Amino acid sequence: MSMPGKSKMKTIAIYSLKGGVGKSTFAVNLAWASATLSARRTLLWDLDPQGASTYLLAPEAEARDSARAVFSRDVDPRELARPTTIPNLDLLAADTSLYGLERLLFELSKKKRLSKLLDNLEKSYDRVLLDCPPGLTETAEQVLHAADILIVPVVPSPLARKSLDDLVSTLVQRGGKHPPILPVFSMVDRRRKLHAAALEAYPDWPVVGYASLVEQMGVKRLPVGAFASQSTAAAQFAAIWSAIERRLAQD
Numbered sequence: 001m002s003m004p005g006k007s008k009m010k011t012i013a014i015y016s017l018k019g020g021v022g023k024s025t026f027a028v029n030l031a032w033a034s035a036t037l038s039a040r041r042t043l044l045w046d047l048d049p050q051g052a053s054t055y056l057l058a059p060e061a062e063a064r065d066s067a068r069a070v071f072s073r074d075v076d077p078r079e080l081a082r083p084t085t086i087p088n089l090d091l092l093a094a095d096t097s098l099y100g101l102e103r104l105l106f107e108l109s110k111k112k113r114l115s116k117l118l119d120n121l122e123k124s125y126d127r128v129l130l131d132c133p134p135g136l137t138e139t140a141e142q143v144l145h146a147a148d149i150l151i152v153p154v155v156p157s158p159l160a161r162k163s164l165d166d167l168v169s170t171l172v173q174r175g176g177k178h179p180p181i182l183p184v185f186s187m188v189d190r191r192r193k194l195h196a197a198a199l200e201a202y203p204d205w206p207v208v209g210y211a212s213l214v215e216q217m218g219v220k221r222l223p224v225g226a227f228a229s230q231s232t233a234a235a236q237f238a239a240i241w242s243a244i245e246r247r248l249a250q251d
Contacts, residue, residue, distance in 0.1 A: 009122045010248045013130040013147035013179070015140065017167055021153040022186040024052035025214060026237075027131035030151070031057075032223035033241035035088035040126040043081055043090045047139055049098035053131040056221050057084045057091050068097035070117060072104055077117055078124055086226065090125075098133075105138035114142035136170060144171060147179045149247055151240075153186035154205075156198035180247060184208065184240055206240045208233065 014027040024046075031044040046053040046067075069075045070092075081090045105113065121128055132143055143150075154164060164183050171178040185207045189195050199207065208214070211233045213224055220227050225234040 009118075009125055009128065010148045011118055011128045011130065011146055012149050012151060012244060012248075013132055013143045014151045014153070015130075015132040015143060016134050016153055017136065017163070017170075019050075019134040021155050022208070022214075023134065023153055024048065024056065024131050025217065026151060026153055026184065026186070026208070026240075027053050027129055028056045028217070029223045029225065029234075029237040030241050030244070031089055031127075031129045032086060032225050033238050034127045034129065035086055036225060037238055037241060038127075038245060039088060041124065042088055043092060043121060043125045043128045044131065045077070045092040045128060046094035046131045047098065047101075048094055048131050048133040049096065049101070050133075051094035051098075054091065054093040054095075056217055056223075057086075057089075058082070058093055065095050065097045067093065067095045068101050068104060071101060071108070071113055076120055078121065081124075086223070094131075102138045105142060111141060112145050114139075115146040118146055140171075144178050148251065149244060150179050150181045151244070152181055152183045154183050155187055156185050156192075156195040161202065182206070182240075182244065182247065206236070206243060208236045208240070 012030065014023050016023045027044060031042055034040045035042040044053055044057065066080060070077050070080060077092055081092045084091050118128060130143060130147065133139055152164065152167065168178065168181065183205050185199065185205050188199065188207050188209045209232065213228050213231050213233050217224060224231060224237060228234055
């Protein structure tokens with residue numbers, strides 16, 4: 001995939017109301033696709049205090065305990081961003097200080113704090129991907145103001161559409177508006193009747209299947225495309241990234 005023409009920086013948030021849906025897996029693999037397939041200068045900003053993206057991309061990460069300082073002390077996020085082993089891909093790592101971020105953002109009462117921090121990255125990156133903490137949080141409200149598109153992983157079920165509609169309704173109530181949403185089916189097992197029925201009901205939603213290769217990310221601590229570039233899973237993540245780039249190009 002060749003890089004499209006030069007454009008302003010775009011922010012892609014990977015977000016879910018609940019954990020355990022593969023959110024960080026999507027964040028890491030889409031960041032790899034941005035950096036490698038589109039040759040974009042890419043930053044993955046891990047905002048989830050559980051730090052799954054940080055674990056996968058930074059095997060030798062230091063315990064800096066400074067991730068929250070970007071919000072609390074006007075630290076330039078570029079000062080904390082570090083290159084990964086993947087060309088064009090930097091990481092702004094999570095650490096335990098993020099467990100206090102929700103209270104800090106509430107006390108700051110600045111709904112566009114994240115947006116202003118992202119403005120500082122405009123000259124350094126083409127794409128910023130946000131691995132967001134799950135749930136309806138102060139961070140989520142910041143993301144609503146900052147992101148150009150929301151990627152929402154959904155595990156297939158008869159309630160898949162309802163869960164997405166509930167999310168949209170809640171986001172509108174909390175933020176007044178929201179960026180475009182791209183739902184993606186995660187951890188799909190077509191042998192399961194409920195999964196197959198959900199895919200049939202929403203054939204336009206991109207799909208990433210349940211695969212042992214995806215689980216191996218936790219052992220290899222790399223995106224799927226970095227160690228299994230010809231796999232079905234790598235192709236699925238690449239297709240989702242292509243859909244994201246097409247959607248961003250429309251704006």
